[in-house]
Amino acid sequence: MSRDPSVFVHPAGLCESDDIGARTRIWAFAHVLPGAVIGADCNICDHAFVEGGAVIGDGVTVKNAVLVWDQVTVEDHVFLGPNMVFTNDLRPRAAIKRGTAGFSPTRVRRGATIGANATIVCGTTIGEHAFVAAGAVVVRDVPAHALVAGNPARRRGWVCECGESLPDSLSCSCGRAYLVVSEESGLRPR
Numbered sequence: 001m002s003r004d005p006s007v008f009v010h011p012a013g014l015c016e017s018d019d020i021g022a023r024t025r026i027w028a029f030a031h032v033l034p035g036a037v038i039g040a041d042c043n044i045c046d047h048a049f050v051e052g053g054a055v056i057g058d059g060v061t062v063k064n065a066v067l068v069w070d071q072v073t074v075e076d077h078v079f080l081g082p083n084m085v086f087t088n089d090l091r092p093r094a095a096i097k098r099g100t101a102g103f104s105p106t107r108v109r110r111g112a113t114i115g116a117n118a119t120i121v122c123g124t125t126i127g128e129h130a131f132v133a134a135g136a137v138v139v140r141d142v143p144a145h146a147l148v149a150g151n152p153a154r155r156r157g158w159v160c161e162c163g164e165s166l167p168d169s170l171s172c173s174c175g176r177a178y179l180v181v182s183e184e185s186g187l188r189p190r
Contacts, residue, residue, distance in 0.1 A: 017050075021058060036068075039076065053100065057110070071105040071122070078108050081116040081134065088122045109144070111161060127186050131159045143186030145178060158187055 012028040021040030035052025053070030104123035115134035127144035160172035178187040
């Protein structure tokens with residue numbers, strides 16, 4: 001497979017995967033391993049690392065120093081803030097090599113935002129349009145449209161697709177309105 005000619009890789013970046021979508025930009029000191037899949041129109045910033053086996057959808061922003069490991073799937077239009085990190089092994093030991101069979105998959109659903117310095121523990125799912133606050137430590141699934149913060153991260157409110165916090169009416173000033181499906185599933189459009 002040959003890489004689309006519209007893909008930009010900075011001269012100081014290292015992209016070892018040819019499975020990169022059109023118009024994606026990979027900046028200085030970023031490293032994309034063979035076997036990684038990155039969609040179209042992504043921005044992979046300085047010092048980001050994308051391991052083989054990671055899948056990143058279209059229109060994703062991966063800010064500086066983000067680590068995306070094997071068995072992490074990031075759907076379309078997700079924002080990964082500076083220095084946020086995923087994990088993929090719940091019981092890591094330097095002397096014990098479990099291989100990928102021991103990894104727990106993680107999924108970030110369409111339109112979600114993960115703030116700077118957040119940690120996403122493996123085996124979790126971040127719901128559509130959810131917002132993980134800076135520095136949060138996510139140890140369990142995050143419902144769609146939930147705003148979570150803290151260590152461990154807990155729901156502090158709901159957010160609109162546009163990113164604004166929602167009032168109790170769950171109606172945003174942008175015109176969107178929502179209904180609660182459940183505390184576990186989150187919101188859906190009204």
